[in-house]
Amino acid sequence: MDDCCQIAESELASLHCPLCHQKGKRVQLITLKALLTPSALQSLDPQLSYAFCSNANCTVVYYCDQQTFDKDDVKVPVFQKDGAMGVPVCYCFGWTRERLMEAIRENQNPVQYISEQVQADRCGCEVNNPQGSCCLGNVTTFVRSIDA
Structure with a gap:
């Protein structure tokens, strides 16, 4: 498995969310295939490139020029969009x-x-984390906010 905490140069290209217009980060197709609900997965176009919207105030999770997937289209709650403790x-x-x-x-x-x-190569962020990349930044930021 690839090191999920390393972002390939080609994945740094960004698009703007069609709803909130915030810049997002591209995600691998495997992320969408793993995390979209069955009904949403049926409309996924594997020929398109998708991005992740991290804006907490936006309902869009994944998007491209032709399509969007909202929070309800994802199997798990999205950390950036759901403030619940669980x-x-x-x-x-x-x-x-x-x-x-x-x-x-x-x-x-x-x-x-x-x-x-x-470091032990046990993570699978590309298929477990809706943002499709390593969560360590989110964890570190959240832990620092507790200490503050």
Whole structure:
């Protein structure tokens, strides 16, 4: 499996979300195939390139010039778009906001744990994380917000 925490140069190209006009990041087709609901997957055009919209105030998750997929089209809650405590921040290893807060209260270091798992090539962010890339940035940002 490719290192999911490394973004290929070709994946850095961005598009603008047709709903909120925020710049998004391209995602691999495997991400959409893994995370779209069966009904949404039926309308996926594998010949198109899709991007991920991280804007919390936008309902669009994936988009291209011809098509959009909203939060309801994704099998899992999307961290960037759902503020609930039970929503995963790290999809591969099951770290929710709630679990991260608990670990910090118990003086554990979830960022180090997740980093070790990534280095051991155990993550599968491209098929588990709706953003299609490594969650460590999200985890680190969330943990810092707890400490603040």
